[in-house]
Amino acid sequence: VFMEEVAQQSMLQTVRSFLQLYTSMSLEKLAEFMNTTVDDLEQKLLCFKHKMMNVVCKKGNSGLDGEFQSESEVDFFIDLGMIHIADTKVDARYGEYFINQIHKFNEMHRTIKSINI
Incomplete structure (x- = not known):
């Protein structure tokens, strides 16, 4: 059982790396890239979805009373x-970009304000 889990986890990294490269593609093309059949690819994708789901508990509830949430950076x-x-971490990247731009703007504003003309 342990070795089967290890084999599945190692395969998940390959699936994840291909999913992070694209926004859409045909199953045939992805199966070709992964040197597998479409049926086998569908099984690997279902395994990926299943392995990336975790029960997330609310504060104060029983450990079994939670809702399933995906812990993956990509969804499909x-x-x-x-x-x-779809990349599920896009919001954080955009937010970080805008915060950096705000800091640059504030620094530029202070510099311009300090110049005596």
């Missing part, structure tokens, strides 16, 4: 032979 769905991929 399959529609008509196409896999559509």
Whole structure:
């Protein structure tokens, strides 16, 4: 059982790395990249979804009373032979970018304000 889990976890890293590269692609193309069949790829994708789900408990509730949430940085769905991929960490990246721009603007504003013309 342990070795099966190790094999599944090592395969998940490969799936994750391909999913982070694209926003959408056909299952056939992804299966070709991963040197596998479409049926095997679908099993690997389901395994990825399953392994990345965790029960998250609310404060004060029982450890078993929680809701499932994905802990993966990428999410995807399959529609008509196409896999559509979304980066779930995009918001944090955009937020960090805007905060950095605000700091740069404030520094520039202070510099301009200190210049006597």
